[in-house]
Amino acid sequence: MSALHLHCKMLFDSTSLTPRTQQTLIAENGVLTYVGPTAQAPTPQPGDTLVDASEHFVMPGLVDVHTHLAFGNAQSEEDIDLWTSDEFRALRGMFFAQHVLAAGVTSMVCPGDSGQLSISVRNAINAGLFDGPRVAASSRVITNRQSLNDWFPSRVGAPEFFTARLVTSRSEAIAEIRTQAKDGVDLIKIAMDGTHRRPDGSIIAAFTADETKEMVEEAHRLGCKVATHAYGREAVLYAAKAGVDLVFHAFYMDDDCIEALLDAGSILAPTMTFPQNTVDFCQPHDPAVTTGYAGYCARTLEVGSAVLRRAKAAGVPFACGSDSGFAVTPYGEWHARELELLVKRIGFTPAEALYAATNVGARCMPKGDTLGSLAVGKQADFLVLDSSPLDDIRVLQDRSRFKAVYKAGQPVNLSRSPYNPKQVSDFNSLKWTDLYTRDRVAQLGKWTV
Numbered sequence: 001m002s003a004l005h006l007h008c009k010m011l012f013d014s015t016s017l018t019p020r021t022q023q024t025l026i027a028e029n030g031v032l033t034y035v036g037p038t039a040q041a042p043t044p045q046p047g048d049t050l051v052d053a054s055e056h057f058v059m060p061g062l063v064d065v066h067t068h069l070a071f072g073n074a075q076s077e078e079d080i081d082l083w084t085s086d087e088f089r090a091l092r093g094m095f096f097a098q099h100v101l102a103a104g105v106t107s108m109v110c111p112g113d114s115g116q117l118s119i120s121v122r123n124a125i126n127a128g129l130f131d132g133p134r135v136a137a138s139s140r141v142i143t144n145r146q147s148l149n150d151w152f153p154s155r156v157g158a159p160e161f162f163t164a165r166l167v168t169s170r171s172e173a174i175a176e177i178r179t180q181a182k183d184g185v186d187l188i189k190i191a192m193d194g195t196h197r198r199p200d201g202s203i204i205a206a207f208t209a210d211e212t213k214e215m216v217e218e219a220h221r222l223g224c225k226v227a228t229h230a231y232g233r234e235a236v237l238y239a240a241k242a243g244v245d246l247v248f249h250a251f252y253m254d255d256d257c258i259e260a261l262l263d264a265g266s267i268l269a270p271t272m273t274f275p276q277n278t279v280d281f282c283q284p285h286d287p288a289v290t291t292g293y294a295g296y297c298a299r300t301l302e303v304g305s306a307v308l309r310r311a312k313a314a315g316v317p318f319a320c321g322s323d324s325g326f327a328v329t330p331y332g333e334w335h336a337r338e339l340e341l342l343v344k345r346i347g348f349t350p351a352e353a354l355y356a357a358t359n360v361g362a363r364c365m366p367k368g369d370t371l372g373s374l375a376v377g378k379q380a381d382f383l384v385l386d387s388s389p390l391d392d393i394r395v396l397q398d399r400s401r402f403k404a405v406y407k408a409g410q411p412v413n414l415s416r417s418p419y420n421p422k423q424v425s426d427f428n429s430l431k432w433t434d435l436y437t438r439d440r441v442a443q444l445g446k447w448t449v
């Protein structure tokens with residue numbers, strides 16, 4: 001089979017933080033066989049594909065460790081769980097996986113999903129049925145009454161088709177983990193806390209330390225990684241002490257948590273994009289603003305940035321996640337904003353942010369040791385940009401800067417077909433957002449006595 005020869009001006013290979021100039025990549029059957037100085041590169045053979053990127057910057061494809069393929073750019077929890085069938089969600093998830101890839105995300109972790117959606121999307125892509133990024137698949141989020149994902153009233157519970165699996169005992173949690181492992185997940189997602197607080201305002205962990213340990217041990221025994229939603233101190237501490245692989249958010253953790261994360265070797269993905277987009281983009285009429293949620297997001301980012309800076313200084317490895325799949329984080333749009341936030345809020349250098357979004361993120365993927373950096377024996381997943389994100393990290397958010405995206409040595413189609421958002425999500429039956437009392441209507445000038 002013919003090889004791909006690509007000669008670039010600057011290479012950030014993500015094996016270290018130092019870029020190198022005048023480099024050549026050679027890939028055969030999707031795997032890198034040479035990465036090094038152009039001057040010493042093997043000569044191309046007849047039939048090889050030559051790519052001239054001599055004016056361009058090359059880096060590994062991005063890894064987004066927090067994308068919800070089931071959510072469909074949801075405006076509400078009802079959008080997430082109620083209105084759409086599993087079948088529609090799977091088709092929609094497949095479509096949007098392609099938008100994610102076209103944004104330069106060659107690998108994504110899908111933590112928390114409905115049914116076997118991300119398992120199916122992963123398998124369809126791996127079988128060659130559709131183009132798409134590499135997928136680390138999960139299933140329904142393991143949830144109890146104190147978990148975020150039990151967001152409907154208690155009497156509703158969590159029917160089979162929801163994105164949460166509400167467990168009421170240790171044995172139910174273990175049974176669910178075994179089922180998901182049998183179905184072929186790569187990781188188990190546990191919602192370690194939610195909105196339930198004590199009178200003093202502290203966030204309550206949804207599971208006890210022992211329960212957490214038991215779930216994580218069982219998931220690991222079955223060969224699955226574990227990711228957790230954890231905002232508060234208790235949740236992060238229990239998760240880290242149980243040895244989870246990936247912790248999301250951690251905005252309200254403390255220094256004990258940082259120490260436990262270091263001991264466990266857990267990866268931290270704060271996923272600041274979701275709250276930052278909520279703060280920056282929501283309009284006055286959005287319920288996120290009228291209910292005070294956007295204000296909460298702003299405070300969370302302020303409090304969280306301080307402790308996250310300490311975690312970085314202590315040496316906790318960071319990965320990049322966007323929480324794509326909500327209306328404020330549509331697929332394919334904001335995956336690279338997390339790198340900008342690591343730089344602006346947490347004090348990462350651009351090179352450190354690139355390393356987080358590639359090398360560290362790849363450790364959360366199946367066969368992660370073949371991904372996330374550009375070296376001999378690794379998959380040829382890379383981006384070709386016409387300017388350097390080391391000079392301005394925001395170029396990764398500018399599609400016009402993408403000259404090409406390669407997955408397994410093959411160029412990705414970067415053009416995506418448009419879609420009608422009203423036929424994709426937002427099936428809410430909401431018909432009025434105001435209360436039309438006679439006073440209110442008079443105020444609006446629509447009625448007088």
Ligand SMILES: [Zn+2]
Pocket residue numbers: 066068323
């Ligand atoms: Zn999430």
